[in-house]
Amino acid sequence: MEDWTGALNLEVEDRKGKTVAKKVYFQGAFKVMRPIYHDDSGHACYYLLNPGGGYLDGDRYQMKLSLLEKAKLTLTTQSATKVYKTPNNFAYQEAEISLQPGSYLEYLPDPLIAYQNAKYKQKNIIRMDKTATFLYADIVTPGWSPDGERFSYQTVQILNEVYVDNELVVYDHIKLNPASQNMNGLGFMEGFSHLGSMLVVGKQTNSSLLDQLYSAIDMNSDEYKLGLSILSVPGLTIRVLANTTQVIEKLFSEIHRVISQEWFNSEPSFLRKY
Numbered sequence: 001m002e003d004w005t006g007a008l009n010l011e012v013e014d015r016k017g018k019t020v021a022k023k024v025y026f027q028g029a030f031k032v033m034r035p036i037y038h039d040d041s042g043h044a045c046y047y048l049l050n051p052g053g054g055y056l057d058g059d060r061y062q063m064k065l066s067l068l069e070k071a072k073l074t075l076t077t078q079s080a081t082k083v084y085k086t087p088n089n090f091a092y093q094e095a096e097i098s099l100q101p102g103s104y105l106e107y108l109p110d111p112l113i114a115y116q117n118a119k120y121k122q123k124n125i126i127r128m129d130k131t132a133t134f135l136y137a138d139i140v141t142p143g144w145s146p147d148g149e150r151f152s153y154q155t156v157q158i159l160n161e162v163y164v165d166n167e168l169v170v171y172d173h174i175k176l177n178p179a180s181q182n183m184n185g186l187g188f189m190e191g192f193s194h195l196g197s198m199l200v201v202g203k204q205t206n207s208s209l210l211d212q213l214y215s216a217i218d219m220n221s222d223e224y225k226l227g228l229s230i231l232s233v234p235g236l237t238i239r240v241l242a243n244t245t246q247v248i249e250k251l252f253s254e255i256h257r258v259i260s261q262e263w264f265n266s267e268p269s270f271l272r273k274y
Contacts, residue, residue: 006030
């Protein structure tokens with residue numbers, strides 16, 4: 001397993017309209033539950049598990065995920081990813097995701113909580129066919145600290161690369177470094193403490209969807225700031241600043257609902273465990 005604290009390799013395929021596992025391998029402190037089917041659509045849902053309860057100094061996790069033709073999968077986590085003090089080496093997680101023609105992946109982990117003196121890096125590389133669909137969201141939350149400081153973690157770095165038909169179409173790099181940055185300053189968190197990001201890549205994206213999203217979201221709320229941008233390929237990216245996880249989760253749930261209704265004429269399943 002080289003130097004990985006935990007490794008997971010999951011490959012799923014469509015069998016007569018139902019998405020099932022073709023290959024499942026995991027080792028170390030990284031596991032996956034048996035699939036759950038929330039309805040009769042054949043769309044599978046897997047929960048990722050971290051038996052260790054959190055990421056510690058020098059922990060390294062690797063996930064390889066492949067969706068074969070027409071497979072439909074929701075991937076989420078059993079609980080928040082908690083990154084504790086990392087005095088020597090940062091905690092690291094990487095994911096390599098392959099989406100074949102007509103496949104659909106929703107990758108919706110619980111929030112990342114970075115505690116005092118935490119250092120964390122994450123890298124997601126997605127390689128997808130132009131007919132595949134990808135929906136991803138993450139939320140960065142500051143953990144509790146003894147002095148009440150909102151930004152007591154040292155650094156959180158999240159990198160997403162999306163390739164469509166082997167061409168890089170999205171490069172999204174977030175680096176929050178409270179140790180050397182004024183997080184409340186202009187161009188950073190601007191008085192907010194929580195950051196949410198959503199990425200959607202799918203050929204179904206059009207102006208009608210954008211109109212529906214703008215209608216569903218209160219763009220003048222004092223509880224958050226939200227920005228929505230169109231990608232160079234059919235798709236969009238959304239960034240949210242807020243002061244609670246719940247505010248961002250509510251926004252993302254509504255956006256997810258609009259997209260599911262518009263593209264698949266269905267309602268998203270409730271994923272959270274509380």
